[in-house]
Amino acid sequence: MIRWILFFLVYALLDWYSFQAFKSITKQRYVYRLYWVLSALVLGNFVYQLLLNPSHLKVLTHAKSYAFGFLLVVIVPKLILLVVLGFEDLLRFPQGVYRYFTKDKQEFGYFPERRAFISKLAIGMAAIPFAGLLYGMFKGKYDFRVLKYTMNFEDLPEAFDGYRITQISDIHSGSFDNREKIEYAIDLINEQQSDTILFTGDMVNNLAEEMIPWKDTFGRLKAKDGKFSILGNHDYGDYVEWDSEAEKEKNLNELKAIQKEIGFDLILNDSRYLEKDGQRIALIGVENWGRGHFKKAGDLKQAVSRIDANDFKILMSHDPSHWEDQVIHDDYHYHLTLSGHTHGMQFGIEIPGWVKWSPIKWRYKYWAGIYKEMGQYINVNRGFGFLGFPGRVGIWPEITVIELKKGSETA
Secondary structure (H helix, E strand, C coil): CHHHHHHHHHHHHHHHHHHHHHHHHCCCHHHHHHHHHHHHHHHHHHHHHHHHCCCCCCCCCHHHHHHHHHHHHHHHHHHHHHHHHHHHHHHHHHHHHHHHHHCCCCCCCCHHHHHHHHHHHHHHHHHHHHHHHHHHHHCHHHCCEEEEEEEEECCCCHHHCCEEEEEECCCCHHHCCCHHHHHHHHHHHHHCCCCEEEECCCCCCCCHHHHHHHHHHHHCCCCCCCEEECCCHHHHCCCCCCCCHHHHHHHHHHHHHHHHHHCEEECCCEEEEEEECCEEEEEEECCCECCCCCCECCCHHHHCCCCCCCCCEEEECCCHHHHHHCHHHCCCCCCEEEECCCHHHHECEEECCCEEECHHHHCCCCCCEEEEECCEEEEECCCCCCCCCCCCECCCCEEEEEEEEECCCCC
16 A cells, blocks of 8 residues: 555656646646646556456456556656756756845846746657657557578588578467457468477466467468477466466466467477488477576476487577576587567667667566577577567567578577
8 A cells, every 4th residue: 555655646746747847838728737637547547457447356457458558658758857857957956046145137047948948858858758658559569570590500400401490489368459460470470481480488468268369360370390389487377366276277277278279289398309301409398487586397407308418409498597597507508599588678779780778688688689608599589479568669579580500600
């Protein structure tokens, strides 16, 4: 309760301070009313969905996601207003004190005019994230990108020279609200005509039933050497208040059955061999293993118990912190690990060859794209779906296509 009281106080102070910018540039009463009505509606909807809505209290619904999304849409611009106006006020304060004691009205110019100019500048700056977040909610979350990589390995079996892998991750089917866009993405995956499709976890937000409306859609995925999958942290149902452990286990078993119906070979701390022209590479899948409070069901030793140390190995592990903490230090050499989990925070700035930034980098060292450590590689997929904030800004939904080539290793 204390946290909610603090939240309301901070929201009110932020609202009041931001309102000063509008007061500085206009005297139109309808603008004032529009400001307060919009702010009250967003806050009221957020409170209702999280505290008062009696339905689906245990799960993240579309309504709750959008309530959170619209809250961000209004809060982030107000934070920018706070920073800009606050900085200007810090500069004005000593000047105001000087004017008060010296009675000099002209020394530092006419303050209301300067305040109006700064307010216009601040509102212009705040309009950028306002528009960006709205775009991310209604367009960006389905702006699928196909990212293609060619990776060279000296010890790749010759039969697999040119072998193509499509990786998808973090479907989060419970968040989808546009069937046409998802159908388009499935077609886009099939157009890659990869030899195999690998899914690296988080098929649902919490409940197996979230995937039921999408079984036929994802069942259309095709790859001549099959489709393989692992579990992510959300697939276990750990973020739902279950009435019993038996109910939670039933949900997980239902999700496993759904994956089988779709055509995925779910690998749980185990391995498979992909064979071609008498040669083979090992495909290893571990259950979720994450640093900190995340589930640590992954057992790397068990997963590789039936493969040879000299096999060419591709590991599927949902959380990239597993690769950093355990995989690269293991006795076995894992040529390529495929992960997801981070979503790139669904927010950031990426200009290939110039900028690659997201706040998630402060949590995860390896958060998007390909990295190399100790002669081993990882690709961290930015995710197919979205969770929490119902959108993406700058970090777009990703379909990864990796072509394996025999030759000098990729730098």
